[in-house]
Amino acid sequence: MKYSLLFPKTQKDAPRGAEAENHKLLVRAGFIDQLMAGSFTLLPLGFRVVEKIKNIIREELNETGAQEMLMPLMHPKEVWNETGRWESAKEVMYQFKKDDKEFALSFTHEEIVVDLIRKHNIKLSDFPLKLYHFSTKFRHELRAKSGILRAREFLMKDLYSAHLTQVDMQKYYEEVKRAYIKIFKRMELSVKVVEASGGVFTDKNSHEFQVLASVGEDTIFYCDKCDFAQNDEIAKVKAGDKCPTCDGKILTSKAIEVGNIFPLGTMYAEKMGALYTDEKGAQKPVWLASYGIGPTRLLGTLVEIYHDDKGIMWPKSISPFEVHLVHVEDPGTEPTVQKVYDALIEKGIEVLWDDRTNVSAGEKFATADLIGIPIRLVVSKKTGDKIEWKERSGEKVELLSFEEVIKRLE
RNA sequence: CGGGGUGUAGUUCAUCGGUAGAACGCUCGGUUUGGGACCGAGAAGUAAGAGGUCCAAUUCCUCUCACCCCGACCA
Numbered sequence: 145m146k147y148s149l150l151f152p153k154t155q156k157d158a159p160r161g162a163e164a165e166n167h168k169l170l171v172r173a174g175f176i177d178q179l180m181a182g183s184f185t186l187l188p189l190g191f192r193v194v195e196k197i198k199n200i201i202r203e204e205l206n207e208t209g210a211q212e213m214l215m216p217l218m219h220p221k222e223v224w225n226e227t228g229r230w231e232s233a234k235e236v237m238y239q240f241k242k243d244d245k246e247f248a249l250s251f252t253h254e255e256i257v258v259d260l261i262r263k264h265n266i267k268l269s270d271f272p273l274k275l276y277h278f279s280t281k282f283r284h285e286l287r288a289k290s291g292i293l294r295a296r297e298f299l300m301k302d303l304y305s306a307h308l309t310q311v312d313m314q315k316y317y318e319e320v321k322r323a324y325i326k327i328f329k330r331m332e333l334s335v336k337v338v339e340a341s342g343g344v345f346t347d348k349n350s351h352e353f354q355v356l357a358s359v360g361e362d363t364i365f366y367c368d369k370c371d372f373a374q375n376d377e378i379a380k381v382k383a384g385d386k387c388p389t390c391d392g393k394i395l396t397s398k399a400i401e402v403g404n405i406f407p408l409g410t411m412y413a414e415k416m417g418a419l420y421t422d423e424k425g426a427q428k429p430v431w432l433a434s435y436g437i438g439p440t441r442l443l444g445t446l447v448e449i450y451h452d453d454k455g456i457m458w459p460k461s462i463s464p465f466e467v468h469l470v471h472v473e474d475p476g477t478e479p480t481v482q483k484v485y486d487a488l489i490e491k492g493i494e495v496l497w498d499d500r501t502n503v504s505a506g507e508k509f510a511t512a513d514l515i516g517i518p519i520r521l522v523v524s525k526k527t528g529d530k531i532e533w534k535e536r537s538g539e540k541v542e543l544l545s546f547e548e549v550i551k552r553l554e
Numbered sequence: 555c556g557g558g559g560u561g562u563a564g565u566u567c568a569u570c571g572g573u574a575g576a577a578c579g580c581u582c583g584g585u586u587u588g589g590g591a592c593c594g595a596g597a598a599g600u601a602a603g604a605g606g607u608c609c610a611a612u613u614c615c616u617c618u619c620a621c622c623c624c625g626a627c628c629a
Contacts, residue, residue, distance in 0.1 A: 155565065155579080159565085159622090160560070162622075163622070180621085181621065252629085283629075284628095285628065287623095287626090289623080343628070343629065350629090473586095473587055501587095502586080502587090503591090504589080505587050506591075508587090508589085509589045509590080510590040511590075
Protein backbone atom coordinates (compact mmCIF):
# COMPACT_ATOMS: atom_id res chain seq x y z
CA MET A 145 0.00 0.00 0.00
CA LYS A 146 1.30 3.40 -0.92
CA TYR A 147 0.79 6.01 1.76
CA SER A 148 -0.11 8.57 -0.89
CA LEU A 149 -3.23 6.52 -1.63
CA LEU A 150 -4.21 5.89 1.98
CA PHE A 151 -7.29 7.64 3.37
CA PRO A 152 -7.04 9.65 5.50
CA LYS A 153 -3.63 11.10 6.34
CA THR A 154 -2.36 11.55 9.87
CA GLN A 155 -2.95 14.80 11.69
CA LYS A 156 -1.03 16.75 14.31
CA ASP A 157 -3.89 17.77 16.54
CA ALA A 158 -6.02 15.53 18.68
CA PRO A 159 -9.76 16.23 18.68
CA ARG A 160 -10.98 18.97 21.01
CA GLY A 161 -11.79 17.58 24.42
CA ALA A 162 -10.35 14.12 23.85
CA GLU A 163 -8.52 12.86 26.92
CA ALA A 164 -8.23 9.11 26.50
CA GLU A 165 -5.01 8.09 24.74
CA ASN A 166 -6.82 5.63 22.49
CA HIS A 167 -9.15 8.40 21.37
CA LYS A 168 -6.38 10.92 20.66
CA LEU A 169 -3.98 8.53 18.95
CA LEU A 170 -6.48 6.51 16.93
CA VAL A 171 -7.98 9.72 15.53
CA ARG A 172 -4.63 11.43 14.92
CA ALA A 173 -3.16 8.39 13.21
CA GLY A 174 -6.25 7.97 11.03
CA PHE A 175 -7.63 4.68 12.40
CA ILE A 176 -11.06 5.90 13.48
CA ASP A 177 -13.39 8.86 12.98
CA GLN A 178 -16.13 9.90 15.35
CA LEU A 179 -19.61 10.45 13.96
CA MET A 180 -21.28 11.19 17.29
CA ALA A 181 -20.75 10.28 20.94
CA GLY A 182 -20.08 6.56 21.10
CA SER A 183 -20.18 6.02 17.34
CA PHE A 184 -17.11 5.62 15.17
CA THR A 185 -16.11 4.80 11.62
CA LEU A 186 -13.33 2.27 11.30
CA LEU A 187 -11.12 3.92 8.69
CA PRO A 188 -8.94 1.73 6.44
CA LEU A 189 -6.11 1.41 8.99
CA GLY A 190 -8.45 0.71 11.89
CA PHE A 191 -10.37 -1.73 9.75
CA ARG A 192 -7.19 -3.67 9.01
CA VAL A 193 -6.36 -3.99 12.71
CA VAL A 194 -9.88 -5.11 13.56
CA GLU A 195 -9.80 -7.67 10.76
CA LYS A 196 -6.60 -9.10 12.24
CA ILE A 197 -8.15 -9.23 15.68
CA LYS A 198 -11.17 -10.99 14.19
CA ASN A 199 -9.01 -13.52 12.41
CA ILE A 200 -7.21 -14.48 15.60
CA ILE A 201 -10.55 -14.93 17.37
CA ARG A 202 -11.93 -16.86 14.40
CA GLU A 203 -8.97 -19.25 14.29
CA GLU A 204 -9.14 -20.07 17.97
CA LEU A 205 -12.93 -20.49 18.05
CA ASN A 206 -12.95 -22.67 14.96
CA GLU A 207 -10.36 -24.77 16.78
CA THR A 208 -13.01 -25.49 19.43
CA GLY A 209 -15.43 -26.66 16.76
CA ALA A 210 -17.49 -23.48 16.66
CA GLN A 211 -19.16 -22.44 13.40
CA GLU A 212 -19.35 -18.87 12.11
CA MET A 213 -22.57 -17.39 10.77
CA LEU A 214 -24.31 -14.01 10.73
CA MET A 215 -27.56 -13.11 12.46
CA PRO A 216 -29.83 -10.11 11.85
CA LEU A 217 -29.37 -6.90 13.83
CA MET A 218 -32.99 -5.78 13.73
CA HIS A 219 -35.26 -7.95 15.84
CA PRO A 220 -39.04 -8.15 16.29
CA LYS A 221 -40.42 -7.30 19.74
CA GLU A 222 -42.15 -10.69 19.98
CA VAL A 223 -39.00 -12.73 20.36
CA TRP A 224 -37.76 -10.47 23.15
CA ASN A 225 -41.11 -10.72 24.91
CA GLU A 226 -40.70 -14.46 25.18
CA THR A 227 -37.95 -14.10 27.78
CA GLY A 228 -39.28 -10.86 29.24
CA ARG A 229 -36.17 -8.98 28.22
CA TRP A 230 -38.10 -6.46 26.07
CA GLU A 231 -38.97 -4.96 29.46
CA SER A 232 -36.10 -6.04 31.71
CA ALA A 233 -33.36 -4.92 29.32
CA LYS A 234 -35.20 -1.78 28.17
CA GLU A 235 -32.46 0.44 29.56
CA VAL A 236 -29.77 -0.82 27.20
CA MET A 237 -31.92 -1.71 24.22
CA TYR A 238 -32.69 0.66 21.35
CA GLN A 239 -36.37 0.07 20.65
CA PHE A 240 -38.45 1.71 17.97
CA LYS A 241 -41.70 1.50 16.14
CA LYS A 242 -42.31 1.58 12.40
CA ASP A 243 -45.78 1.29 10.86
CA ASP A 244 -47.16 0.09 14.23
CA LYS A 245 -44.68 -2.77 14.44
CA GLU A 246 -42.07 -2.68 17.19
CA PHE A 247 -38.41 -3.57 16.75
CA ALA A 248 -35.16 -3.56 18.65
CA LEU A 249 -31.61 -3.08 17.48
CA SER A 250 -29.54 -5.99 18.67
CA PHE A 251 -27.62 -5.63 21.90
CA THR A 252 -27.06 -9.41 22.11
CA HIS A 253 -28.43 -12.56 20.44
CA GLU A 254 -29.45 -15.18 23.00
CA GLU A 255 -33.11 -15.05 21.97
CA ILE A 256 -32.26 -15.28 18.28
CA VAL A 257 -29.99 -18.29 18.80
CA VAL A 258 -32.54 -20.11 20.95
CA ASP A 259 -35.15 -19.41 18.29
CA LEU A 260 -32.83 -20.98 15.72
CA ILE A 261 -32.27 -24.04 17.84
CA ARG A 262 -35.93 -24.75 18.53
CA LYS A 263 -36.88 -24.32 14.88
CA HIS A 264 -34.43 -26.82 13.50
CA ASN A 265 -35.65 -30.12 14.83
CA ILE A 266 -32.53 -30.90 16.75
CA LYS A 267 -31.72 -34.40 17.83
CA LEU A 268 -29.39 -35.70 20.53
CA SER A 269 -26.48 -36.25 18.16
CA ASP A 270 -26.56 -32.58 17.09
CA PHE A 271 -25.22 -31.48 20.47
CA PRO A 272 -23.30 -29.60 21.50
CA LEU A 273 -24.06 -26.71 19.16
CA LYS A 274 -21.42 -23.95 18.95
CA LEU A 275 -22.41 -20.96 16.85
CA TYR A 276 -20.90 -17.50 16.64
CA HIS A 277 -20.87 -14.34 14.64
CA PHE A 278 -19.18 -10.98 14.48
CA SER A 279 -21.68 -8.17 14.37
CA THR A 280 -22.52 -4.69 15.45
CA LYS A 281 -24.07 -4.32 18.89
CA PHE A 282 -26.23 -1.35 19.80
CA ARG A 283 -26.37 -0.49 23.47
CA HIS A 284 -27.90 2.59 24.95
CA GLU A 285 -25.07 3.44 27.32
CA LEU A 286 -26.04 6.22 29.67
CA ARG A 287 -22.72 7.75 28.89
CA ALA A 288 -20.37 6.93 26.03
CA LYS A 289 -16.80 7.55 27.09
CA SER A 290 -13.08 6.91 26.77
CA GLY A 291 -12.88 7.09 23.00
CA ILE A 292 -13.74 3.78 21.43
CA LEU A 293 -13.70 1.91 24.75
CA ARG A 294 -17.34 2.55 25.63
CA ALA A 295 -19.35 3.12 22.50
CA ARG A 296 -23.08 2.85 21.83
CA GLU A 297 -22.47 1.03 18.58
CA PHE A 298 -19.56 -1.37 18.51
CA LEU A 299 -18.34 -4.64 17.10
CA MET A 300 -18.69 -7.83 19.08
CA LYS A 301 -17.97 -11.46 18.54
CA ASP A 302 -20.63 -13.46 20.29
CA LEU A 303 -20.51 -17.22 20.59
CA TYR A 304 -23.42 -19.33 21.85
CA SER A 305 -23.22 -22.95 22.85
CA ALA A 306 -26.12 -25.30 23.54
CA HIS A 307 -25.73 -28.54 25.49
CA LEU A 308 -27.71 -31.49 26.75
CA THR A 309 -26.28 -31.33 30.24
CA GLN A 310 -24.81 -28.87 32.65
CA VAL A 311 -21.65 -30.97 32.80
CA ASP A 312 -21.20 -30.70 29.05
CA MET A 313 -21.87 -26.97 29.16
CA GLN A 314 -19.27 -26.49 31.90
CA LYS A 315 -16.76 -28.54 29.96
CA TYR A 316 -17.08 -26.36 26.87
CA TYR A 317 -17.21 -23.22 29.02
CA GLU A 318 -13.77 -24.12 30.32
CA GLU A 319 -12.57 -24.86 26.80
CA VAL A 320 -13.68 -21.44 25.61
CA LYS A 321 -12.04 -19.87 28.64
CA ARG A 322 -8.75 -21.43 27.56
CA ALA A 323 -9.33 -20.33 23.94
CA TYR A 324 -9.92 -16.76 25.14
CA ILE A 325 -6.70 -16.74 27.12
CA LYS A 326 -4.89 -17.88 23.98
CA ILE A 327 -6.61 -15.24 21.85
CA PHE A 328 -5.54 -12.41 24.16
CA LYS A 329 -2.06 -13.83 24.47
CA ARG A 330 -1.68 -13.80 20.68
CA MET A 331 -2.46 -10.06 20.82
CA GLU A 332 0.16 -9.65 23.54
CA LEU A 333 -2.43 -8.68 26.11
CA SER A 334 -2.14 -10.09 29.58
CA VAL A 335 -5.59 -10.66 31.02
CA LYS A 336 -6.99 -11.53 34.39
CA VAL A 337 -9.89 -13.96 34.38
CA VAL A 338 -12.20 -12.36 36.88
CA GLU A 339 -15.34 -13.61 38.63
CA ALA A 340 -18.21 -11.16 38.05
CA SER A 341 -21.98 -10.87 38.08
CA GLY A 342 -24.08 -11.84 35.09
CA GLY A 343 -25.85 -8.50 34.64
CA VAL A 344 -28.91 -8.60 32.37
CA PHE A 345 -27.79 -11.95 30.99
CA THR A 346 -28.04 -14.30 33.95
CA ASP A 347 -28.44 -14.42 37.70
CA LYS A 348 -25.39 -16.66 37.82
CA ASN A 349 -21.86 -15.39 38.06
CA SER A 350 -19.81 -14.99 34.92
CA HIS A 351 -16.16 -14.60 34.06
CA GLU A 352 -14.71 -11.42 32.68
CA PHE A 353 -11.41 -11.07 30.87
CA GLN A 354 -9.82 -7.92 32.21
CA VAL A 355 -6.75 -6.01 31.03
CA LEU A 356 -5.17 -3.90 33.76
CA ALA A 357 -5.23 -0.24 32.68
CA SER A 358 -5.81 3.06 34.42
CA VAL A 359 -8.58 4.12 31.96
CA GLY A 360 -10.52 0.96 32.71
CA GLU A 361 -13.93 1.45 34.29
CA ASP A 362 -13.96 -1.76 36.26
CA THR A 363 -12.17 -2.24 39.54
CA ILE A 364 -10.86 -5.70 40.17
CA PHE A 365 -9.12 -7.47 43.03
CA TYR A 366 -6.61 -10.14 42.19
CA CYS A 367 -3.98 -12.27 43.83
CA ASP A 368 -0.33 -11.50 43.18
CA LYS A 369 0.51 -15.21 43.15
CA CYS A 370 -2.39 -17.33 41.87
CA ASP A 371 -5.28 -16.91 39.40
CA PHE A 372 -7.78 -15.66 41.97
CA ALA A 373 -9.54 -12.49 40.75
CA GLN A 374 -12.92 -10.84 41.42
CA ASN A 375 -14.77 -7.81 40.13
CA ASP A 376 -15.49 -5.33 42.91
CA GLU A 377 -19.23 -5.64 42.22
CA ILE A 378 -19.15 -9.10 43.84
CA ALA A 379 -15.78 -9.06 45.59
CA LYS A 380 -15.51 -10.57 49.03
CA VAL A 381 -11.88 -9.47 49.39
CA LYS A 382 -10.14 -6.11 49.51
CA ALA A 383 -6.65 -4.86 48.73
CA GLY A 384 -4.10 -6.09 51.23
CA ASP A 385 -6.11 -9.15 52.25
CA LYS A 386 -4.57 -12.56 52.21
CA CYS A 387 -5.67 -14.51 49.13
CA PRO A 388 -8.45 -17.01 50.02
CA THR A 389 -6.94 -19.74 47.83
CA CYS A 390 -3.20 -19.40 48.41
CA ASP A 391 -0.75 -17.48 50.59
CA GLY A 392 -0.55 -14.57 48.12
CA LYS A 393 -1.68 -11.00 48.68
CA ILE A 394 -4.71 -9.28 47.13
CA LEU A 395 -3.98 -6.31 44.87
CA THR A 396 -6.42 -3.94 43.19
CA SER A 397 -6.46 -2.18 39.85
CA LYS A 398 -8.65 -0.47 37.31
CA ALA A 399 -9.20 -2.72 34.33
CA ILE A 400 -10.78 -2.83 30.86
CA GLU A 401 -13.17 -5.68 30.23
CA VAL A 402 -12.31 -7.15 26.83
CA GLY A 403 -14.31 -10.36 27.09
CA ASN A 404 -17.05 -11.95 29.15
CA ILE A 405 -18.41 -15.50 29.29
CA PHE A 406 -21.74 -16.55 30.80
CA PRO A 407 -22.92 -20.01 31.89
CA LEU A 408 -26.55 -19.14 31.27
CA GLY A 409 -28.27 -22.42 32.12
CA THR A 410 -31.74 -23.50 30.98
CA MET A 411 -33.71 -20.31 31.57
CA TYR A 412 -33.74 -19.22 27.91
CA ALA A 413 -34.65 -22.65 26.61
CA GLU A 414 -37.42 -23.05 29.18
CA LYS A 415 -39.00 -19.71 28.39
CA MET A 416 -38.71 -20.16 24.64
CA GLY A 417 -39.40 -23.86 24.40
CA ALA A 418 -36.07 -25.03 23.04
CA LEU A 419 -36.51 -28.64 24.11
CA TYR A 420 -34.99 -31.93 23.11
CA THR A 421 -36.33 -35.44 23.64
CA ASP A 422 -34.05 -37.54 25.81
CA GLU A 423 -33.51 -41.34 25.67
CA LYS A 424 -36.54 -41.92 27.88
CA GLY A 425 -38.77 -39.75 25.75
CA ALA A 426 -38.83 -36.82 28.17
CA GLN A 427 -38.79 -33.21 26.93
CA LYS A 428 -35.90 -31.26 28.41
CA PRO A 429 -34.58 -27.73 27.95
CA VAL A 430 -31.12 -27.24 26.46
CA TRP A 431 -28.30 -25.69 28.48
CA LEU A 432 -27.05 -22.44 27.02
CA ALA A 433 -23.88 -20.44 27.49
CA SER A 434 -22.73 -17.27 25.73
CA TYR A 435 -19.31 -15.79 25.21
CA GLY A 436 -18.39 -12.27 24.04
CA ILE A 437 -15.29 -10.43 22.90
CA GLY A 438 -15.30 -6.83 21.69
CA PRO A 439 -12.89 -6.40 18.76
CA THR A 440 -13.35 -2.63 18.58
CA ARG A 441 -12.85 -2.30 22.32
CA LEU A 442 -9.68 -4.36 21.87
CA LEU A 443 -8.53 -1.85 19.26
CA GLY A 444 -8.73 0.87 21.90
CA THR A 445 -7.33 -1.29 24.67
CA LEU A 446 -4.27 -2.19 22.62
CA VAL A 447 -3.53 1.49 22.09
CA GLU A 448 -3.93 2.20 25.81
CA ILE A 449 -1.38 -0.50 26.57
CA TYR A 450 0.94 -0.02 23.60
CA HIS A 451 1.82 3.63 22.98
CA ASP A 452 4.41 6.25 23.85
CA ASP A 453 4.54 10.02 23.46
CA LYS A 454 5.15 9.69 19.71
CA GLY A 455 2.30 7.39 18.88
CA ILE A 456 1.04 3.85 18.77
CA MET A 457 3.21 0.71 19.02
CA TRP A 458 1.24 -2.20 17.59
CA PRO A 459 2.05 -5.75 18.59
CA LYS A 460 3.13 -7.67 15.45
CA SER A 461 0.12 -9.97 15.29
CA ILE A 462 -2.44 -7.20 14.86
CA SER A 463 -0.45 -4.38 13.24
CA PRO A 464 -2.20 -2.94 10.17
CA PHE A 465 0.96 -3.63 8.14
CA GLU A 466 4.08 -5.67 8.84
CA VAL A 467 6.56 -3.02 7.77
CA HIS A 468 6.60 0.72 7.17
CA LEU A 469 8.92 1.57 4.30
CA VAL A 470 10.38 5.07 4.19
CA HIS A 471 12.76 6.56 1.70
CA VAL A 472 14.63 9.76 2.17
CA GLU A 473 14.38 11.18 -1.25
CA ASP A 474 17.32 11.91 -3.43
CA PRO A 475 17.87 11.10 -7.07
CA GLY A 476 20.01 8.06 -6.30
CA THR A 477 17.57 6.20 -4.10
CA GLU A 478 14.26 6.68 -5.85
CA PRO A 479 14.60 3.72 -8.20
CA THR A 480 15.97 1.57 -5.38
CA VAL A 481 13.05 2.10 -3.04
CA GLN A 482 10.61 1.16 -5.79
CA LYS A 483 12.52 -2.09 -6.19
CA VAL A 484 12.49 -2.76 -2.46
CA TYR A 485 8.76 -2.09 -2.34
CA ASP A 486 8.05 -4.37 -5.28
CA ALA A 487 10.24 -7.10 -3.82
CA LEU A 488 8.49 -6.94 -0.45
CA ILE A 489 5.10 -7.18 -2.16
CA GLU A 490 6.46 -10.06 -4.22
CA LYS A 491 7.37 -11.87 -0.98
CA GLY A 492 3.84 -11.39 0.30
CA ILE A 493 4.84 -8.96 3.02
CA GLU A 494 2.30 -6.33 4.02
CA VAL A 495 4.08 -3.06 3.51
CA LEU A 496 3.02 0.55 3.84
CA TRP A 497 5.34 2.69 1.71
CA ASP A 498 5.48 6.37 2.46
CA ASP A 499 5.95 7.32 -1.18
CA ARG A 500 5.24 11.01 -0.71
CA THR A 501 7.49 13.51 -2.41
CA ASN A 502 8.06 17.03 -1.13
CA VAL A 503 7.83 15.73 2.43
CA SER A 504 10.79 15.94 4.77
CA ALA A 505 12.41 12.87 6.26
CA GLY A 506 11.41 14.10 9.70
CA GLU A 507 7.77 14.21 8.77
CA LYS A 508 7.89 10.69 7.37
CA PHE A 509 9.51 9.40 10.55
CA ALA A 510 6.97 11.20 12.72
CA THR A 511 4.17 9.71 10.62
CA ALA A 512 5.65 6.23 10.98
CA ASP A 513 5.99 6.61 14.75
CA LEU A 514 2.39 7.81 15.04
CA ILE A 515 0.90 4.97 13.00
CA GLY A 516 2.98 2.51 14.97
CA ILE A 517 3.82 -0.33 12.58
CA PRO A 518 6.38 -2.46 14.47
CA ILE A 519 9.16 -2.38 11.86
CA ARG A 520 10.44 0.62 9.94
CA LEU A 521 12.65 0.16 6.90
CA VAL A 522 14.56 3.13 5.50
CA VAL A 523 16.20 3.43 2.12
CA SER A 524 18.35 6.50 1.57
CA LYS A 525 21.62 7.85 0.27
CA LYS A 526 23.02 7.12 3.70
CA THR A 527 22.03 3.45 3.65
CA GLY A 528 23.58 2.86 0.23
CA ASP A 529 22.80 -0.65 -1.00
CA LYS A 530 21.65 -1.69 2.49
CA ILE A 531 18.31 -1.19 4.20
CA GLU A 532 17.92 0.33 7.62
CA TRP A 533 15.91 -1.76 10.09
CA LYS A 534 14.40 -0.11 13.14
CA GLU A 535 11.77 -1.44 15.48
CA ARG A 536 9.08 0.94 16.70
CA SER A 537 9.56 -0.16 20.29
CA GLY A 538 13.34 0.40 20.37
CA GLU A 539 16.06 2.85 19.47
CA LYS A 540 18.50 0.50 17.77
CA VAL A 541 19.04 0.91 14.01
CA GLU A 542 20.67 -1.81 11.95
CA LEU A 543 21.86 -1.88 8.36
CA LEU A 544 20.85 -5.09 6.62
CA SER A 545 20.89 -6.47 3.12
CA PHE A 546 17.56 -7.07 1.42
CA GLU A 547 18.01 -10.81 1.89
CA GLU A 548 18.56 -10.37 5.62
CA VAL A 549 15.45 -8.20 5.85
CA ILE A 550 13.33 -10.84 4.15
CA LYS A 551 14.80 -13.56 6.34
CA ARG A 552 13.85 -11.67 9.47
CA LEU A 553 10.34 -11.03 8.23
CA GLU A 554 9.63 -14.62 7.24
C1' C B 555 -30.51 11.94 34.50
C1' G B 556 -27.39 15.28 38.29
C1' G B 557 -22.61 18.20 38.45
C1' G B 558 -18.56 20.55 35.68
C1' G B 559 -16.20 22.14 31.10
C1' U B 560 -16.07 23.49 25.87
C1' G B 561 -18.51 25.18 21.05
C1' U B 562 -14.90 31.01 16.51
C1' A B 563 -11.64 28.79 9.09
C1' G B 564 -10.92 21.69 7.31
C1' U B 565 -8.22 21.02 12.43
C1' U B 566 -6.24 23.08 17.11
C1' C B 567 -6.75 27.70 19.31
C1' A B 568 -6.51 33.49 20.10
C1' U B 569 -9.73 37.83 20.26
C1' C B 570 -14.12 39.02 24.78
C1' G B 571 -19.22 45.00 23.52
C1' G B 572 -17.46 48.72 17.94
C1' U B 573 -19.52 42.24 13.13
C1' A B 574 -12.66 38.36 13.30
C1' G B 575 -6.84 36.58 13.65
C1' A B 576 -2.73 32.88 14.16
C1' A B 577 -0.72 28.11 13.60
C1' C B 578 -1.26 23.60 11.20
C1' G B 579 -3.75 21.69 6.89
C1' C B 580 -5.30 22.87 1.73
C1' U B 581 -4.31 25.24 -3.61
C1' C B 582 -0.50 27.47 -7.04
C1' G B 583 4.89 28.61 -8.04
C1' G B 584 9.91 27.87 -6.50
C1' U B 585 13.76 25.93 -3.20
C1' U B 586 14.36 21.62 -0.05
C1' U B 587 14.83 15.92 2.18
C1' G B 588 17.88 11.66 8.51
C1' G B 589 13.21 13.74 13.08
C1' G B 590 6.44 16.98 11.82
C1' A B 591 11.44 22.05 6.13
C1' C B 592 11.78 27.18 3.69
C1' C B 593 10.20 31.49 0.53
C1' G B 594 6.26 33.83 -2.19
C1' A B 595 1.10 34.00 -3.60
C1' G B 596 -3.94 32.31 -2.59
C1' A B 597 -8.71 30.07 -1.15
C1' A B 598 -11.11 29.27 3.22
C1' G B 599 -15.95 32.15 8.54
C1' U B 600 -24.39 33.65 8.82
C1' A B 601 -18.39 33.17 15.47
C1' A B 602 -23.36 25.86 17.17
C1' G B 603 -28.84 27.46 16.91
C1' A B 604 -32.94 30.53 18.68
C1' G B 605 -34.44 34.54 21.59
C1' G B 606 -33.21 38.85 24.71
C1' U B 607 -30.37 43.42 26.57
C1' C B 608 -27.82 47.46 24.02
C1' C B 609 -26.95 52.95 19.51
C1' A B 610 -23.94 48.46 18.59
C1' A B 611 -23.33 41.33 20.47
C1' U B 612 -18.55 36.45 18.52
C1' U B 613 -18.22 39.07 23.28
C1' C B 614 -23.43 40.13 28.32
C1' C B 615 -28.25 37.29 29.67
C1' U B 616 -31.89 33.10 28.77
C1' C B 617 -33.22 28.68 26.41
C1' U B 618 -31.99 24.70 23.04
C1' C B 619 -28.43 21.52 20.70
C1' A B 620 -23.64 19.07 20.34
C1' C B 621 -19.07 17.18 22.28
C1' C B 622 -15.67 16.05 26.56
C1' C B 623 -14.95 14.95 31.92
C1' C B 624 -16.98 13.26 37.00
C1' G B 625 -21.20 10.52 39.07
C1' A B 626 -25.40 7.08 38.67
C1' C B 627 -25.90 2.69 35.31
C1' C B 628 -23.92 -0.87 32.25
C1' A B 629 -20.82 -6.22 28.50
